[in-house]
Amino acid sequence: MRRLRGDRGAVTAEIALALPAVVLVLLVVLSVGAAGIAQLRATDGARVAARAVTAGYDDAEAAAQARAVAGEGASVAVVRDGEWVRVTVRRPLGASWTPAAGLRARATAVARVEP
Template sequence: MTTEHAAGGVGHGRAPRCSGLVRLRELRQDDRGAVTAELAVALPAVVLVLAALLVVVVAGVSQVRVVDAARAGARAASAGESDGRVHEIVAQLAGSSASAAVGGDGSWVIVTVRASVTGGWFSGPLTVSATATARVESSTGVP
């Protein structure tokens, strides 16, 4: 079975074949601008994910600082330090914007520390807090 092509040639039932190079050029011309369009769509999403990740990391670091400050404040308060000194220790470890509340009964001391974490335009203000408890050290019976 033979067929005639528009160019006047005779074939055997198949369309004329394009060379691989010609087909590759056609594909490249058809896809012009596709990468730019995909990048324009994907880039804002990547930026938002990175911004969210940054806020989470900053909040995590702030939480660790607040936990350390509460622990150190409770230790200082249990050793008999004044509330002013406990606030100084908390401010030194958690930052000057952190607030501390010292309380407890006669045998236990409870220190609660709160600090604000700014999330920028991505999120509202976040608050991290930690509470530490320590037994009041007695000075009797110490050699």
Template sequence: MTASSPAVGGLACPPPGGRSQAATHAPRDRGHGRRERGGVTAELAIVLPGVVLLLLALLTAASAALTQVRVADAARAGARAVALGEPHTVIIDMTARLAGEGASVRVASDGPFVVVEVARDLPGPLRLTDLVARATARAVPEPGAP
């Protein structure tokens, strides 16, 4: 202990001025907190529309990717069915059903290959654009297939 703050009963006594050093700090400025009240709400109001737009863009991109995968799978399934000798009407119906609503299917021959082309407009907001999910699959007909 220092000479200015003698201990009494094991406790430190305040200095001769009457106030301890902990009490000499300036009190907090209470008005500062009032000026910032609602700051988080304002920041959230500014940021939230951007977050919503970003989420919408991600969901739209995921939907477009899923549509492209469905169209590609449908084209491959159609090409396999043609290679196995299924009738063209069955192939077109099956492929259009696999690709989804509004899909167009074309079956053609290209030399030794059979070509199945599938196209479908993209869903959601991308329907308003000229973007189309498109896939082509080729297969060689199996020997002895009708």
């Protein structure tokens, strides 16, 4: 089998052209995954804090539990309105190197406080 001299290095050139696109797609997939995980953790943190308040914990302890579940960098707000409590958790979507670095996930849970 005889090789043509004009085909020499063609695979290398094709890989060099396709590699940046593959890296970009991978970065987008990782960012979307990180955003989904951040949203789930914020939601879980808000639910944990709302349940903690209904179980009789004070607002500071409930907020600490929400931060433990939501993860590093989460901010928690506990607002009581009569017999209802609303917990809002905000946390960054991803690491500082991801395209979603400046965005934040937000979740709110509402529960009725038993007398």
